[in-house]
Amino acid sequence: MRRTSANRSEQEAAILKAAAEEVALVGVGRLSMDVIARQAGVSRSTLYRRYPSRDALVTELGRQTFDYAMARLQTVRVDAGPQEAAVAAFREGVRLLTGEPVMRRFLQLDGDFTATSGMFDEARVFLVSAATAMAKALRAAGARMPDGELLAVAEVHIRLAASLVQVSTPVLDVTDDDAVSRYARTYLAPLVR
CATH class of the missing domain: 1.10.10.60 (Homeodomain-like)
Structure with a gap:
């Protein structure tokens, strides 16, 4: 070049x-x-x-990737109520985790466990940030549960999305938006009050 x-x-x-x-x-x-x-x-x-350094480059790429992810998660509509907002956030999170190869690598979703230990810290920061952003969106959509419980429910959503994307299951085809929405509506939305 x-x-x-x-x-x-x-x-x-x-x-x-x-x-x-x-x-x-x-x-x-x-x-x-x-x-x-x-x-x-x-x-x-x-x-x-x-x-x-290589670490400085990886850190900046991670920051850029996670900023992009947070921007995508903030596009979730909150005007349909907290349970529908939870469904929309879960669906968008699954889309992000299945469709963004850099995100998959940063979160170790492709089985590349050769990353530095700092990458685990980056993944942890992403999970906490994503759960916090989702909890704020659910609150804006009308969720009335206490903050700690709302944050715990949001973290369950984020961690479950990552797990379902990482390990395939016959229970849910993560590439099917309608199936992801039905799954979230049936099993996850009821957790939001």
């Missing part, structure tokens, strides 16, 4: 795009800074000026 003379923000965007593609392809544990530099069209020295 040709070297780029792009400005700093364009170089960072190219680096993060190349890193996302590499993570989706080989996982976080096998992420190669040389491949990323080549794919982004920057020199190794430019890559390391923008991201001083």
Whole structure:
């Protein structure tokens, strides 16, 4: 690939795009800074000026990926009431976890257990952030249960979505939006009061 003379923000965007593609392809544990530099069209020295270490690059990619996920989860409509908001949030979470390869790799959903221990911290932060965002959405939709209980229910939804996506089951086809909605409406929405 040709070297780029792009400005700093364009170089960072190219680096993060190349890193996302590499993570989706080989996982976080096998992420190669040389491949990323080549794919982004920057020199190794430019890559390391923008991201001083592999961990710094992975952390920024994780932050960007999780910000995207939070933005997607915030699109859930809350005007139909808390139980329907729970169904919509669960469905959107499953869509996100089945359709975003970088997210799958960060949350270890593809069985790539070669990642650094910091990735477990990133996954934990995502789970807490997602549960908190979902609890806020459910509260805005009219949920009346105490905050602690609402947060616990939201975390159950998030953890169950990740588990169902990671380990297939004949009980639910996670690629079928209607089946995911029926599942959430039957088993998860009743938890929200």
